[in-house]
Amino acid sequence: MTDTVLDRLLRYVVIDTQSDPTSSAQPSTEKQKTLGRLLVDELLAIGLGDAHLDEHGNVYATLPANVEKPVPVICFCSHMDTAPDFTGTNVKPQIVRNYAGGDIRLTGDPNQVIRLANNPELNDQIGHDIVTTDGTTLLGADDKAGIAEIMTAVQALVANPGIPHGTVKVLFTTDEEIGRGADKVDLKKLGADFGYTLDGSTVGEIEDETFSADGVDIAISGVAIHPGTAKGKMENAIKIAAEIVARLPKEQAPETTEGRQGFIHPTDIAGSMEGAKLSFIIRDFDDKGLAEKEALLEQITRDVMTSFPGSSYTFTVKEQYRNMKVVLDQHPQVVDYLIEAVKRVGLDPVRHSIRGGTDGSRLSFMGLPCPNIYTGGHAYHSPLEWVSRQDMEKSVETIVELVKVWEERTTA
Incomplete structure (x- = not known):
């Protein structure tokens, strides 16, 4: 498979995966499994032979190590559901090619405008390809951009066996947006030592603290x-x-x-x-x-x-949930190696505190120390959500470099 991260994002966001806080089931909506089954098929096609969907809708897969030394097993995690805050049905992604600056008026609802005044990050996007909705739905880059980035990075590692790496685990969860993302995760089955969620925003930001x-x-x-x-x-x-x-x-x-x-x-x-x-x-x-x-x-x-x-x-x-920094401070290499990877892709790492939580908050206290990596998405949970193709590509590069850092820093 040779799909780009943009190809994947556009394919995933049109699948409605909104979670439902009024449901006691997990997943709270069966439609989340539709994306899960697609991801399993794609992981199998890439070559991750153990990829599967469990009864709770979680996706597990393993990229085996290609080195002999005992590199710690790391996991990359994103969530499949989108927020109940705004409709995720019938998403029509739009691409603003070679963004020239200024406000972005959305095609499906002229009253919906991504305003530069409210999105100063757009000043750093000149020349980028910006993905938006038509203004009638949310986009779902939270967290399908993260999923697309993990999938693309795994694809790159399989396609380039000359990149040395330890075992890499893939985990896609359900119901993160309603606070249940880690509820049914089987850490014993996952078998990872450390993890990273791909659920952040501005490139370069490392989120190692939550509420x-x-x-x-x-x-x-x-x-x-x-x-x-x-x-x-x-x-x-x-x-x-x-x-x-x-x-x-x-x-x-x-x-x-x-x-x-x-x-x-x-x-x-x-x-x-x-x-x-x-x-x-x-x-x-x-x-x-x-x-x-x-x-x-x-x-x-x-x-x-x-x-x-x-x-x-x-x-x-x-x-x-609790502030994951309490756990991460006990394992400083998890963030230190991420800082190194961010530098290697040409970004200035900025440690950032989340005024919220991620699956990483719960996973850290369950025994999987798990900071958060940027996806490039912005204005989440709204019809004004947007993400840059180039920023997503930078996230993919970061994952690959992070895998390399873990292998390099592990002594035999």
Whole structure:
């Protein structure tokens, strides 16, 4: 197979793989397996004879080592699902050849414009070929650009047996966008020592730190009574929930924070006079900050409830993921070798903290230290998503160089 990374991206993005947070199954949508089966067929055609799709939709494959010395086994991972935030059905990828600068107006919806003012990274894309949608769907470069890059890099390694390398594992997961990407990964079967997710953005950025993350559910039981006779008796659960939200500190919200600042973010509210439920995500870069924000939220809830003596509440915290830097700092070579690979492809490496999480967050704490590599994609989860062909090619080069660094730095 001689497909380019662009060929692959264009083939993958037209397959609808949106995950569904309302489903308890994994994969949450069977259509994710459609892409998985295609990837297995392509991996087999490249020559990775053990490529297969498991019952959860995850794809596993192995590129055997071509050297005798015991090089650590490394894994490259991307996720197949696209975000539920915007439709991924009937994607029509467009290519702006030899981008000359300025805004990009999308062909399917003239109101959708990729504006230079909002995408300053476009200043570095003059002369590049920019892939977008027509403006009516998301593109799915998150994370099909990562998949295309891994597939193309593996293809290059097979086609060039003169490049010495250890064993390389390939892992494509489902349901990353709804926080379940690592739930059904079998690390024993995978058999890797270290991993790298291809799920980043701007080329040159190495993401070795994520938020630590928890979810909080607050269930409120109010006092329901006929409104005609409610004076002094009714305690409306909807109003209790609204008052909790109204008291949230404005300086600790996603829309008012940046950099290493964490936040308290309500994601859902539902209910009736009798009962209501609030859902939150809590984010911070260290566990202490996470605990402080959860304590603050519960204190707000207690304070509000004092005005409603007949009502009650439950406050449930669920751990989601933790800052992968805690694990990566114990294995500095994983990031050091990546920095070297980035330099070798002519980029300036920039260590970057993710205001979010990746499969690598969970995988790191499961025993697979796993920083994140750039894919070249931008404006994820929206119809304004875009990616440069040349940046994707740079990511492919980075994977190949990283494999070489691991082999070179391993002494027999």
